[in-house]
Amino acid sequence: MDRTRKQFAVIGLGRFGTSVAITLQSLGHEVLAVDADEERVRKLSDSVTHVVQANTTDENSLNALGLRNFDAVVVAIGEDVQANVATTLLLKEMGIPFIIAKAKNALHGKMLEKIGADRVVYPERDMGQRVAHSLISSNVLDYIELSPNLSLVEVTAPGLFVGRTLQQTNMRALYGVNVVAIKRYDTLIVPPEPDEIIQDCDILIVIGSSEGVQRLEVLG
Ligand code: ADP
Secondary structure, three states: OOOOOOEEEEEOOOHHHHHHHHHHHHOOOEEEEEEOOHHHHHHHOOOOOEEEEOOOOOHHHHHHOOOOOOOEEEEOOOOOHHHHHHHHHHHHHHOOOOEEEEOOOHHHHHHHHHHOOOEEEOHHHHHHHHHHHHHHOOOEEEEEEEEOOEEEEEEEOOHHHOOOEHHHHOHHHHHOEEEEEEEEOOEEEOOOOOOOEOOOOOEEEEEEOHHHHHHHHOOO
């Protein structure tokens, strides 16, 4: 048996769930995609091997899916918070080893954490933040908030750093951020040495306090 091939289930086949299911399958894993809506199930049956129609808030229907030995289940039910929470709770009671649940907002996320979801994701919030940060400055290529006060950002090297070594930029002291990697054309310099000279074409991958990262984002 191929041990790297894992078994995942995705419940709720909206835009987010569909994307998760198709990506997992394209990465070579076995995916069971589930939705209560017949039309959604029919639509996805061309792209995902196993698609089943079931209302997962119904304990018997959920049990019939035989998810007990799956590696992880993603609860991607969107609008219907009650169905999302109920499904997560039932999965938790079934002893699923890893549950990822999508939350609509912070309160919903708190409920999911209390129930015991192993990971709570906020796709709309996260994508909104990424778009907003890329609009603040044309230097920002990507932005990920790792925790409320820790961010990872990908920025084109600010002009005032070009020609200086990492050490000379004094970024750690001035902004409280660390450059974890430098993308230079097709190469990734990771980790960069303190005497690495920043070039015009460089893209810096930086981690640090959200405040420090924001100050770096707006540098010209
Ligand atoms: P997105 O915002 O990612 O597009 P949606 O809210 O549009 O997500 O989609 C959520 C999906 O979850 C819908 O296809 C809906 O039919 C499905 N869904 C809602 N409730 C249940 C349930 N109780 N059991 C299974 N699927 C459900």
